Amino acid sequence: MTDTDAKPAPRARVEIGGARPERPREDAANILIVDDMPANLSLLTSMLTAQGYEVRAAISGAMALMSAAAVAPDLILLDVNMPHMDGYEVCRRLKADPRTADIPVIFLSAMTGIGDKVMAFEAGGVDYVTKPFELREVLARVGTQLLLHRQRRELERQRKELEERYAQVRQMQAALRGYLSDRAWESIEESVSSNRPSPPAREVLTVLVSDIEDFVRLSEHEDPGPLLADLSLYMATVAQVVYDHQGEVDKYVGDGMLAFFRSAPDALAAAQRIQRAIADFNEQQRSHGRPAFPTRLGLSTGPVLLASIGSSGRREFTIIGDRVNTAFRIQAQARAGGLLMDEATFAAAGSPAGAVPAMVRIRGKQGEERLYAISPDTALDGADPGEV
Helix, strand or coil: CCCCCECCCCCCCCCECCECCCCCCCCCCEEEEECCCHHHHHHHHHHHHHCCCEEEEECCHHHHHHHHHHCCCCEEEEECCCCCCCHHHHHHHHHHCCCCCCCCEEEEECCCCHHHHHHHHHHCCCEEEECCECHHHHHHHHHHHHHHHHHHHHHHHHHHHHHHHHHHHHHHHHHHHCCCCHHHHHHHHHHHHHCCCCCCEEEEEEEEEEEECCHHHHHHHCCHHHHHHHHHHHHHHHHHHHHHCCCEEEEEECCEEEEEECCHHHHHHHHHHHHHHHHHHHHHHHHCCCCCCCEEEEEEEEEEEEEEEECCCCEEEEEECHHHHHHHHHHHCCCCCCEEEEHHHHHHCCCCCCCEEEEEECCCCCCEEEEEEECHHHHCCCCCHHHC
């Protein structure tokens, strides 16, 4: 570096070449100056300190690397022509170190050739100032690069914050999915995209209702804590069968469950599998000295509405219609461990063998309806119905 690298300028907090000094920053930027000429270090240090920056100096490339790695500066002013290690190599090493890779580097050099500038940018520099330089130009370039650096850091901070929030949203979404059926979730997504509740959908479905016989009486004599644990395991067992047969759990109603299927054969297969699964569950309960949960099942097939109902503060997506009410009333008339289905389900399921017809008066209905019963012993291949 020559001794005429910079044009003289005042060193105090006064106008420099006609430019008014900036006010000291609240969080003063830290600048590392790297130059093997003490006179140039002194000049640049005086100029930048007068502008409110925190300045430190290094007289060699090796010293600059150690200083930057110890405490990363906000910006580096780097001379090119230095003994032992030139500025290009210093910059390359800075960019290779994750601790210093993001620090902007402005080269200062008396070399004005295009090739020299290209080498500087290829090494990782963000700017190139030729000597002799105007101090106003250096201040302007330093200010610009510090602003860009702060903006990049802020964008990176915001990006990380958004990633964290997105991960939290995904976790919340996954948790919420456990409380909603797939159709309910689709309804929510549709209402959010259209900014209004999704319209009711009319479909022909097979509705399945399960209920534990005399659960209220049972709960009067059992400790609530262990009983809740038993009930949770029971519900998980029943719901898994529903999902395994392409059904959806609409809701849990006390100790009962409301589910629906688009296929009557799937619904019947699920109901019979539930009978077997609950028989196994009850056997395990008894073996551990816990109460059994004798379960009644009802199936009804027909048109229902899938709709979002409720107020602006609390809404629920559910199925409503006569067949839903009928399924609840049918299961109430089934025997413990048994399954009752209406005639529409029996026909849609292919008239399953072993189903016993009976004319039954359903509460709230006029006249009698033909229902079909599948007893526990049929579903359980000879098991004693009284033990279900």
